[in-house]
Amino acid sequence: MLLVNIENIEAFVYVIHCGSFNKAAEALYLSQPSVTARIQSLERELDCRLFDRQGKQVQITEEGKRFLPYAQQLLLTYQKGKLHVNRKKSLPEEFRIGCTVSVSNYIIPELLPRLKRHFPNTHYKIVTGITDDIVGKVLNKEVDIGFVRNVNHPNLQSIKFYEDQISLYTYEDHPFVGAERLTVEEIAVQPLVFFECGALDWLRIHRVFENLDQPPNIQIQTDNSEMAKKLVIGKIGISFLPGLCVRQEMADGKLYPVRVPETDGISLQTNLISNHGEHTQFLNAIMEIGKVLTQQ
Structure with missing residues (x-):
């Protein structure tokens, strides 16, 4: 032989x-x-x-x-x-993704089917939490990557994944629908459903109302965008919301954006984080998929 x-x-x-x-x-x-x-x-x-x-x-x-x-x-x-x-050997059998609740609701369902096409033999585990928790899990290698608010950490690679514009949304027959320009005073007297996710960007929304004689008419405060959205559809009030979470409702004619010049440029940034030098194939694929998703 x-x-x-x-x-x-x-x-x-x-x-x-x-x-x-x-x-x-x-x-x-x-x-x-x-x-x-x-x-x-x-x-x-x-x-x-x-x-x-x-x-x-x-x-x-x-x-x-x-x-x-x-x-x-x-x-x-x-x-x-x-x-x-x-x-x-380099592709794990299970890939663990940590993310905020909003990412799990609005990004992951569109991202995963495309990611599965890139890596069909890999199984996926999704863990949700607040940004600080997800950062800790990535550092401790409890998850492989994380989708979090805009953070920078010396031990992590942090890449901008998506920027989500915050706008004022009303229900279909609200008097603000079709208005070309609204004053902060007009908005402040309306019943407001105030969604706040804890990101620093929301402080800029608060500052819009700082110089008024009377505080804004906040009827309900919540940290859940789905709840805020449904309350607006139910005509409980109007709300400042990130654009990603209202795409479907806008398409269905249930929610309408109203331009408020004072809030132009306020957005929520989502970053993709990982330990340096790890999971490069997944990161590259996710960033490519992200370009497609953000253009829809």
């Missing part, structure tokens, strides 16, 4: 490709005697001479020429197999 060492075949192919034992040794990060030993070992395995040596010059023999295409094919097959094995 013939057993051929793949390293010996590699040395043989490199000598022919580089034109000399010395250059082959440099390319393979080996000493020249090591390359010579591998060629001699291969010649013993095949029971033939592969090269004629004339001083520093080497010439491939007829036997070597006949063996060369098989050697190249063997080496190529081995390298492809090694790449395939390492790729499979």
Whole structure:
């Protein structure tokens, strides 16, 4: 039974490709005697001479020429197999994603089907929590990546994933629908359902009403965007909401945006975080998918 060492075949192919034992040794990060030993070992395995040596010059023999295409094919097959094995090994069977509740509601359901198409053999586990909790879980490797509010941590890679504009939304027959310009005073006397997720951006919404003689007419405060949205649809009040959570209701004609110049430019930024150098394939795929989702 013939057993051929793949390293010996590699040395043989490199000598022919580089034109000399010395250059082959440099390319393979080996000493020249090591390359010579591998060629001699291969010649013993095949029971033939592969090269004629004339001083520093080497010439491939007829036997070597006949063996060369098989050697190249063997080496190529081995390298492809090694790449395939390492790729499979690098992809986890389970990929754990930590995210805020809003991301779990509005981004993950659109992201996961596309991610599954990229990595069909991977299973996914989703964990929700507030930004600080998710940051801690990524640091402790309880989850692989996290979708959080705009944060920067020296031990984490943090990439901007999505910026969600905050606007004022009303129900379909509210008197503000179609208004070209509203004053802060007009908004302040309306019943308000105030959604606040704890991000610093919401302080800018509060500041819009700071200089009024009377505080805004906040009827209900909640940290749940789904509740706030349904209360507006139920005509309990109007609300400042992130655009991502109201896409469907706007399409269905249940909610209407109203421009408030004082709140232009206020948005919620979602970042994708991970430990440095980890899960690069997933991060690249998610960022590519994110470009598609944010353009919808």
